[in-house]
Amino acid sequence: MPKPLGVAAVAGAALLVRRAMRRRIQASPLWPMPALERPVSGQPRSRALRLLVAGHETVADGVVQLRLEGRDLPRWEPGAHLDLVLPSGLVRQYSLCGDPEDTSSYTVATRLVEDGRGGSREVHEQVWEGMELEVRGPRNRFPLVDAPAHVFVAGGIGITPVLPMLRALGDGAEWRLLYCGRTRASMPFLEEIEKLGKGGGRVTVVAEDESGLPDLDGQLADIPEDAAVYCCGPEELMAAVAERVPRVRLERFAPRLSADGNSAFEVELRRSGRTLTVPADSTVLAAVRAELPDTAYSCAQGFCGTCQQRVLEGEVDHRDELLTDAERADSMLICVSRARSDRLVLDM
Template sequence: MPKLRTVAVVAGAALLARRAMRRRIQASPLWPMPALEEPVSGRPRSRSLRLLVTSREEVAEGVVRLRLEGRELPGWEPGAHLDLVLPSGLVRQYSLCGDPEDTSSYTVATRLVPDGRGGSREVHEQVREGMELEVRGPRNRFPLVRAESYVFVAGGIGITPVLPMLRALPDDVEWRLVYCGRGRASMPFVEDVEKLGRDRVTVVEGLPDLDALLAGVPEGAAVYCCGPEGLMAAVQERFPSVHLERFTPRASGGDAFEVELRRSGRTLTVTADSTVLAAVRAELPDTLYSCEQGFCGTCQQRVLEGEVDHRDELLTDAERGDSMLICVSRARGERLVLDM
């Protein structure tokens, strides 16, 4: 019996915390609360913490949830993500899916992608309770904006950034969620989102009929989507102003072009099927890089001349004025000049 009372007290405290957060949001004249502003260039990517993995739990078929604990952790708001530095040195990005009010831990979840680039496999096979991991962030490129109503579309693991958004919305704000997946067993947090508003949640097993499911979206509604690239492209085709969260780079192909490395006095050719990073490292092998997806910012370089086709998911508009992430971004013309 004492154990049951303890569980009830903990659950009650969590509920009170969520209600308190909602009351603060509802009382704010700036509902929803604005996303944390991006710190000045370089700071969010250099800040790192060592956190302890205190829980590792399989929450759906092929999906593992990690709880990372520390003390007085930087705050975050719904939509934010962390960079996890894995034991091998790989850097991968995962949406925060826990409670923003909890300053002692971060919670992330990742799906195993057997034919991926190795990050998810490393999380599933090597990360264990009691291990320390380096994390960077949090950063928010998917903030919850002010709107009269909301429509969320999530595919599989794409529910992770959406879940904290749903929890933060005041009770009187209209919203609905379309949650798609292969089957319920493979869909993390499906019961959690149904508890938040079963009449507002549509769970789809298999391919969704988006035209039917998204019919009647009211004017002024904010549409959010996170999931497989095909799903996001389909939603964006129907709603061009949709807010998207992607953790895979856009296609890296394009026309060939030249890159001059001004300080090194070298001119390189970037072929249509390669990247600036690959060409630079062939000449300057000590050039720093990490994620190769345009998320972590390690390979950021200053651009002296030329127009950039920015394909990253990290830099602010101000940063894009004179720099680029050379792992994914390319030239819009025939030539770029970098301060290297």
Template sequence: MPKLRTVALVAGTALLTRRALRRRIQASPLWPLPTLDPPVSGRPRSRALRLLLAAHETIAEGVVQLRLEGGELPRWEPGAHLDLVLPSGLVRQYSLCGDPADTSSYTVATRLVEDGRGGSREVHEQLAEGMELEVRGPRNRFPLAAAPSYVFVAGGIGITPILPMLRALPDGADWRLLYGGRTRASMPFLEEVRALAGDRLTLVAEDEDGRPDLAALFADAPEGTAVYCCGPEGLTAAVQARLPEGAVLHLERFAPRLSADGNAEFEVELRRSGRTVTVPAGSTVLAAVRRELPDTAYSCEQGFCGTCQQRVLEGEVEHRDELLTDAERADSMLICVSWARSERLVLDL
């Protein structure tokens, strides 16, 4: 099966609000928004904002919601996310799940990851109402595109980028949603999702229902159906494997994508430092570099924030990040996630 890539289709420059979409669909029953060629990879950097944490509340088991308030904030479209700079200096990415028409606040939600790298725990346990936090964005690598029909698949906290999409769909749109989670109590926004989706919703609580039936979900999906999926790797892999012919897949992952060819050990020369390190299979360039140069900057370790970007002097890179533009990828890489296609890389370190 060929390697699938995340498709990012941008329909014009208008915001995909309910009102705008309704005007489009009233103009034509086929809702023929123009389909543009996918943009170059990566996305523009956004200026940092200082916002007030106005609300910090638990909305499901293990999930907190943050409302960040400011002045006239940059607008966003469904699927967009913020980079949140935590007091510790860690940078984490969270999907916007509020109302795009509200330009005075941003709303995000995050699940506590017990065995994670500390960011979610800091959000849950150390942030408090009244604090001022730095955010960057919004940025959107998961935009809602025009399509004849939609299938949405959300796993747990993966409902956050999809929820604004559901609100933005026009009356009469053909769509269905599969929303799964470990337990009903752990699934955020459950009541709102039920109200929005009605009989379009397939709800799967794993402790009650087991794994979702994706074959049934995709049954009779017409040609050109847009499949939007956000969730853990097991769910996204299952959706990829069962994607019906003629459907267009849009993915938002919790973690960077892995190589389809596997990882082979390679060497990295640190030219300015006069050192060479070996990157074993299953490790990262960042980990190998920091063994020799422990002050090397990094933050998210997922290819989203850009802190660990390094200049590449020689060698071929397999880019696995979600940030760099094509021009930047010509001579640099994010060493937290990207790998080598050649047996050796030379970095300007």
């Protein structure tokens, strides 16, 4: 009977298999896979690529960094993000934190959220080197704008869109950063951040286990009127910063909750000849799919645009983080947005 392999031998064999898969994929004349355009319900989808997971690295406690390789990848600017289609089909958004000039790879990072909806755990536990992932984007709704000065507030994994901004600004610009986290060990890219801020007192690091919660009143008290202010992190941090600096630019990867609460309303599907009631505790998407189960959707958070539908009548309460003002004039993302009026009419 053959002797069982030890843990180290099994791990080594798995690594060799992943490397062999990577060499075979890259040697294929089909690598990288061409961009895909997938129209859904008459709406254009973001460009999609098949990229190789070339790196899966722990960069802080509970934080994994992915390096996704391809060829002639679309360029991006600081603040941009990608949609990753995970092996289960879940779609999640991650800020690009690598080098915008690198057209051979994209770099993203994600923190494991123990009580989350499963996306971060899947990245940590089911995505490995040698796999291929579908990627959509890049898209940028958090761009770095020209300004005499820049002020950044980042909480934990919220540092990812800010890091490329700091690199782009460099030593010649006036900027400062408040970087908060539970512990220093849990704060990704901390060493590089501190190097970028050397010699000017630009970077303030607040680890809660050392100093408690950050003094936002003190940190945000003397912001110049013409400074551009950015914040990314937990919702509580962004809300606190927005309360003190209403002009702040925010980056969210979870749907905004309405402070006004929800109420029921009707939705007419004009082409289908059906009228639905959307309860206060449900969504347009859920009501529509109960009647039209083939209605496409993906992230269900108002980020990817898969469920975008044309609005023929009614006033929309837009709660997405994707559509432009021009797009909102006649369309909505039915996964999160609701009605301000008693009735909406959709071109479905």
